[in-house]
Amino acid sequence: MTEIKSHEFEQFLQRPLRDNRIYLIYGPDRGLVSERATQIAGKTGVALDDPFSLIRLDGTDLQQSPGRLLDEVNTIGLFGGEKLVWIRAAGTEKTLIEGLSLLSQQPPDASYVIIEAGDLKKGTGIRKIGENSRSVVSIACYSDDARAVNALIDQELGLEGLRISPAARERLNEALGGDRIASRNEIRKLALYCRGMGSIEENHVLDIVGDASAVSVDDAIDAVLKGDADELQHAIRKIVASKTAIFLVLQACLKQFQLLDLMRSEMDDKRQQPTQVVATLGRHLHFRRKPLIEGALKTWTLPAIRRELARLQAAILQSRTRQSLEDSIAMQTLLAITLQSARR
Structure with a gap:
């Protein structure tokens, strides 16, 4: 080898x-x-x-x-x-x-x-x-770690002769890493926005950089959980525009429902409230997403969560074996789950 x-x-x-x-x-x-x-x-x-x-x-x-x-x-x-x-x-x-x-x-x-x-x-x-x-x-090729993301930032900003403040770097790091091309495009967009300024500050990052660590994937998953088909389509359009594979949304959705499965099982076994489960098993979640996850735990039963897990696993298998239909398979699956969320 x-x-x-x-x-x-x-x-x-x-x-x-x-x-x-x-x-x-x-x-x-x-x-x-x-x-x-x-x-x-x-x-x-x-x-x-x-x-x-x-x-x-x-x-x-x-x-x-x-x-x-x-x-x-x-x-x-x-x-x-x-x-x-x-x-x-x-x-x-x-x-x-x-x-x-x-x-x-x-x-x-x-x-x-x-x-x-x-x-x-x-x-x-x-x-x-x-x-x-x-x-x-x-x-x-795995998602960039902090070291790789920092090297990418230095490489792209160095080409434009730009410096970046520690606070701006920290903020930029939070937004990058999920997909190399999307991360590079976001840094180049920031460099173009700040050309001639000499130094990049935190407000510049907040103004211009999207979340390439999720490449709007979190927005898409949130739309699925809220049952908002219009918001889902808007998020998918952003993902497609960033030239990111829609397959990433299926993967992220699978991971989200796996987490819901774990949390809901904990709720049922220990008779806990959603806030308690999210506090212990959802420490890594962004604070803005926690209320949404808590709401999903109230409305999704364990059998329903597992039905959607099976649907997602089947869709991922189909998207790999029939790559030319990947976008259609992903969109059809995500919409179907979004409609289930809306009914709940």
Whole structure:
């Protein structure tokens, strides 16, 4: 196995690609997956504006044509030279697993393969192949921690020659980290807003920066719990505009209902009030969201919560196996749960 840990990636990027031909980039942070895939693609030397050199595929393409991956990798370009086959998929598609298994045993000589995948559990899907093959470079992408967020802030603001006060940095840190591309876009927007000022203060962050740690995801989840379909659609439009995968909303909604399941079980077992449960099990919640969670605990029964958990788990599975329908599946599921909230 050739595994590049998150903190090793920048150092890895400084080295030549050498004989490494197959790259698997996966994880829950879709923005970071996309960013790192783009950085590796730039290192290959393949002309990314040449349709004969760059072949883009997704999970649907491979399902419709099972031999497509091997055909594209082994086909010589019209004008010769090396090729890049760039795939965006869930990572659990049978055809992709079979194709990568064969490629890992006999890596291509004149082609690069980059695979962007979702959040894969250890030992599942194409991650299992990456873990067992020395010819596949595996790169996991998880949400940025405080150190990574601060490095990103320094990098982007340094390009504009801007300083940032401690209070502004703290406020900015709170708003970033859920998705790398969304975080970078928010910092660039702040830098553009403060260009020529020299220093960024807390009020500037409050004026211009949205919550990229949730990328309006909290707004969407709050709308679901309140049963407000209009507010949900508004939040989803903001998420789409920030080029953030709507899949993140499904994941966040699943985590929210898992927390509700835990809290409601505690309420029923110990005959506690919602305020007591939220005080003990919801310490990490933002104080503004606690009344909403308390209200949800009053209206959602444990069987109802578990029905929605099953619905969300099924939707997440469908969105991974049918990636071309991801947005439709997510929106349909979120609206259905919102309507259930409204009835309650």
